[in-house]
Amino acid sequence: MTVADAFDAVAGSYDEARRRLVPCFDAFYGTTVEAAAPPLRAALAAGRTPEVLDLGAGTGLLSLLLAAAVPGVRLTLVDAAPAMLAVAADQLRARGVPHRVVRADLADPLPPGRYDAVVSALAIHHLTDAGKRALYRRAVAALVPGGVFVNAEQVAGPTPALDRRYDEVWTARITELGSDATEIAAARERMRHDRPAPVADQCGWLTEAGLVDVDCFFKEWRFAVFGGRAA
Numbered sequence: 001m002t003v004a005d006a007f008d009a010v011a012g013s014y015d016e017a018r019r020r021l022v023p024c025f026d027a028f029y030g031t032t033v034e035a036a037a038p039p040l041r042a043a044l045a046a047g048r049t050p051e052v053l054d055l056g057a058g059t060g061l062l063s064l065l066l067a068a069a070v071p072g073v074r075l076t077l078v079d080a081a082p083a084m085l086a087v088a089a090d091q092l093r094a095r096g097v098p099h100r101v102v103r104a105d106l107a108d109p110l111p112p113g114r115y116d117a118v119v120s121a122l123a124i125h126h127l128t129d130a131g132k133r134a135l136y137r138r139a140v141a142a143l144v145p146g147g148v149f150v151n152a153e154q155v156a157g158p159t160p161a162l163d164r165r166y167d168e169v170w171t172a173r174i175t176e177l178g179s180d181a182t183e184i185a186a187a188r189e190r191m192r193h194d195r196p197a198p199v200a201d202q203c204g205w206l207t208e209a210g211l212v213d214v215d216c217f218f219k220e221w222r223f224a225v226f227g228g229r230a231a
């Protein structure tokens with residue numbers, strides 16, 4: 001089963017389970033929106049429609065939050081899972097948000113265009129480290145000057161001991177929040193596709209790709225939001 005098949009299989013119930021499986025949901029997505037919003041608001045103030053590219057957009061969770069925070073954005077959603085994208089398109093259409101969905105692998109060339117923000121949530125950790133670095137270079141090249149790249153991500157611990165601790169804390173938190181054994185087993189099955197990397201490595205790759213003001217804006221155990229700005 002590919003990673004896209006694994007997510008397509010749960011497309012109908014994906015959104016409902018998110019707040020249990022991402023215990024820091026509000027701060028995690030909220031920080032991502034805060035980090036991505038300034039160039040979008042600047043584009044609007046300059047009389048331009050802000051363009052946003054959402055990599056591994058799934059059911060459109062992050063795209064919808066961005067569109068609610070900055071009305072007037074135009075979104076391009078990329079994902080390899082057609083059923084996930086169908087849910088996203090339905091939700092964006094229902095809210096009248098201008099968008100296009102592109103079924104593609106994150107290793108493919110990005111949809112043509114220049115973007116005020118390239119964002120991603122919980123998707124890039126499915127790529128190899130070489131794939132992440134290559135995608136970061138392509139994402140940075142697709143930004144307008146002053147545009148931002150923000151990745152809300154599941155990351156690896158910097159040491160094996162910390163990585164084990166991240167997993168213990170996550171398991172305890174999602175159990176407290178009501179995930180049952182079946183939901184945890186299904187999440188762990190999907191996590192067999194994961195290849196997370198530590199935050200420090202990924203911030204280094206973003207700097208190497210040409211971003212400035214690279215930082216980790218939020219981190220709670222295995223959940224981190226990091227990114228930077230195109231000079």
Ligand SMILES: C[S@@+](CC[C@H](N)C(=O)[O-])C[C@H]1O[C@@H](n2cnc3c(N)ncnc32)[C@H](O)[C@@H]1O
Pocket residue numbers: 003004007008055056057058059060061062078079080081084104105106107120121122123126127
């Ligand atoms: C955990 S979901 C995250 C969805 C959404 N960004 C969110 O925050 O809820 C991961 C998504 O990444 C997509 N994905 C994973 N690897 C991919 C790849 N190599 N190419 C395209 N999409 C990929 C999956 O299909 C899935 O929809």
